[in-house]
Amino acid sequence: MGQGQQETVVTSLAGAVSEEISASLAPVDAELDRRYPGDPGTRQPIHTVYVPADAFTADTLRSWGDRALAALDAHAPDATSFAACLGLSGELAGPVHTRVRAKLEREPVEDLRIDFEDGYGPRPDPEEDETAARAARLVAEAYAKGTAAPYMGIRMKCMEAAVRDRGIRTLDIFLTGLLAAGGLPEGLVLTLPKVTYPEQVTAMVRLLEAFEKAHGLVPGxxxxxxxxxxxQAILATDGTATVARMIQAAEGRATGLHYGTFDYSACLGVSAAYQASDHPAADHAKAVMQVAAAGTGVRVSDGSTNVLPVGPTPKVHDAWRLHYGLTRRALARAYYQGWDMHPAHLPTRYAAVYAFYREGFTQAAERLARYARRAGGDVMDEPATAKALSGYLLRGLDCGALDPAEVTDATGLSRAALEGFAAPRRGDLTASAP
Incomplete structure (x- = not known):
């Protein structure tokens, strides 16, 4: 048969068979769309900084940036010394050091949580009332002046009986204060700690519903x-993954799962000297969280290290190398966010993130460019890989590791095109590669 000859197409099944199957799977299709909407496509901060509520002031963000710069100047004043401390290649030394300094000057904190839980502790009710009201005023003023972090909010006390009423009242005061000062900012983030049962998540949903209804806010x-x-948040008594049930209990309101390094480690009986984000117990918990959250639009965040970069330079360098290594380890495992506890953690947070994205930039850009052009190469990429490549480049752009012009030059793609690859329709991920 010649290549130009038209093939005869023959089928055996009536069209009604396909229609019946589609009808039978319609509820499954709807369930997939509801439970697994995919990534929201918004910026994810690379870290969360938490500050005790009583220590939060109007200049907290700038103070953290200035203190981070001071640590850099004192212990690694130039690209060579910083690279030597962290083991950066000569090619990366200059760009990473320059970008870290620029970031600390421009936007030292990407996500700030004003802490009313462990970092604040139990206080007399009038004192916490006043602190919550002050926090709302300062956050509203920061957004009004353009000095706010991209994301800001509070960590309230948990839903356990002993502190439940206090946590609810603090949240109410904070949110009411924001509304009175001009409205809820787009970057508002709320954190519910020490969640053990899905019912506690449901209670938080009911609480937020009540607040929205009281103020005529859009539901959700x-x-x-x-x-x-x-x-118990990882594994329930019946052997199921509690965290998966928590995501569903949130009814679409959950935005993230944040791993609490030290509380979780202590819960399992890990000795204090071994409580760290790279402990096998931590790896197991985060792996369960990651699988439970995949496709739901809920993002996973790593925890923190409590080894602070303070003291003489050799001690600071040891702490920096630890923090840098833990951050790079997390990034390789697709935990793109973590928690920082001290201003001197910021230089190594940004150094690790910037090195991660700049090291892989050329290869990722070339692979995505070939995919977009339907060109060949030594790697056969599929739609899911194109999604990962574009997501990698977008995260690099959002945090300042990459510049828009260099990404466009290397890929031939605009940001809108990158976002299109990063958020394909469900069916596109199972289609054949170009």
């Missing part, structure tokens, strides 16, 4: 992060 306006700090 308020979302929240779930902090995973107990073993």
């Amino acid at each position: 306006r308020l979302g929240f992060e779930i902090q995973i700090e107990t073993s």
Whole structure:
């Protein structure tokens, strides 16, 4: 048969068979769309900085940036010394050091959480009332002046009986204060700690619904992060993954799962000297969180290290190398966010993130460019890989590791095109590669 000859197409099944199957699977299709909407496509901060509520002031953000710069000047004043401390290649030394300094001057903190939980502790009710009201005023003023971090909010006390009423009242005061000062900012983030049962997540949903109704807000306006700090949040008594049930209990309001390094480690009986984000217990918990959150639009955040970069230079360098290594390890495992506890953690947070994206930039850009042009190469990429490549480049752009012009030059793609690859329709991921 010649190549130009038209093939005869023959089928055996009536069209009604396909229609019946589609009808039978319609509820499954709807369930997939509801439970697994995919990534929201918004910026994810690379870290969360938490500050005790009583220590939060109007200049907290700038103070953290200035203190981070001071640490850099004192312990690694130039690209060579910074690279030597962290083991950066000569090619990366200059660009990373320059970008870290620029970031600390321009936007030192990407996500700030004003802490009313462990970092604040129990206080007399009038004192916490006043602190919550002050926090709302300062956050509203920061957004009004353009000095706010991209994301800001509070960590309230948890839903356990002993502190439940206090946590609810603090949240009410904070949100009411924001509304009175001009409205809820787009970057508002709320964190619910020490969640153990899905019913506690449901209670948070009911609380936010009540607040929205009381103020005539659009239903679903308020979302929240779930902090995973107990073993029961990972594995329930019946052997199921509790965290997966928590995501569903949030009814679309959950925005993130944040791993609590030290509470979780202590819950499992890990000795204090071994409580760290690279402990096998931590790896197991985060892997369960990651699988439970995949496709749901809920993002996973790593925890923190409590080893602070303070003291003489050799001690600071040891702490920096630890923090840098843990951050790079997390990034390789697709945990793109973590928690920072001290201003001197910021230089190595940004150094690790910038090195991660700049090291892989050329290869990722070339692969995506070939995919977009339907060109060949030594790697056969599929739609899911194109999604990962574009997501990698977008995260690099959002944090300042990459510049828009260099990404466009290397890929031939605009940001809108990158976003299109990063958020394909469900069917596109199972289609054949070009």
